[in-house]
Amino acid sequence: MKALESSAPLIVYVDIKSPYAFAAIRPTLALETALDMRFDWRPLTLDIPSYLGSARKSKGKLVESTRSASQWERVKYAYRDARRYVERQGYMLKGTEKIWDSSIANIGISWAMQTDRERLGAYFDAVYPPFWRRELDIENIAVVEACLAQAEIDANGFAAFAQGEGRARHDALQAQLHPSGIYGVPTYVFDGTILFGREHLPFVRWHLQGRQGPAPDIAYEIGDAESVAC
Template sequence: MSRSVDLWIDLRSPYSFLAKDPAYALEKEFGVTLRLRPFTLDIQGTYNVRDPKVAERGLRRIKYLYADVRRFANQRGMIILGPKKIFDPTLIHLAWMYADAAGKGRALIDAAYPRFFKRELDYEDRAAVEALLAEIGVDVAGFDAFVKGPGPVAIGVHQAEADKQGIFAVPTFVVDGELFWGQDRIDFVRAKLAG
């Protein structure tokens, strides 16, 4: 049985997008099993404040984060545009879980991320999300039932497991119970796997 690495990501997170391909490379480099896991960041709670000074600092932080993420993206020829609003990730995370059950979870992630960060995919648009599922070869006939039934339960199971592992932000790698937060911590993950 191969060693496993959990990678907790939120499909709205530009840093998670940056972590994805280097994380995939870990499988080839170390023969590990990479388990991509959904984690929903509480972005609204973080930046929804009443004190104008605190809100302004939050806005400056967001602007800096996107400037920083673009530096990393530019090095790799990737386009990452900041979204025009804070999107609710529930529908796209449900689509991910649904696609994953059909063996197409990574295909959904690989198709969704670049479109979202080019502002070509609205994660809250049901028709667009279903079109994405169909495009990657997932039968959407059962998606509505999944969204209304087992889907939210599956998301809840992941969130509970994230809490159990101590996840607080994304992307977070977990190797043998040790957390490595941030796409720029991949060298620490490699060292842990090599050691």
């Protein structure tokens, strides 16, 4: 797997622990359905401490932090920003109490893609909302298996996959991302073009529909239908 190449019309990079990816899942799935296409969904497991420092809370109280005041302000703004769009979709978004290793849940994306592609949206439904309500331990393989089962995806063999082939594929892909110019989520890739952020969905749609008429402005809404625009 090469970071910028796919037989699908669009590559979509997401991370379960990203609030911005959470805000983008529903409109991106809606676009996929509206265009009757199948996107290539891939995991990008963010290394948040490398650029925003690390922090951990216990029972709501900060017990460990390497973040500067500036980094804390960036984190707080990101949550406020993403929360605006998540709540419009009827979801809850609570700040996490630690920086999670989301690689197992992200490997679940690859498992769903190869095992039952049509149930990928159901997997996102089983993972994203409860995680952002602080109800899900995404570092626990058994928990991720339960999410796959909830999505009606056969989880038999997932544990071995997550510790073997799936882990190797995940790690090999992650090593390619930064050198390829992919740094955050959601990221959309087509024809070598890399677009970071849900606000590029209008342009993505325009491109996938044949680039008819003038290119749209950057915006969070991608159409008139609420199911697509939210």
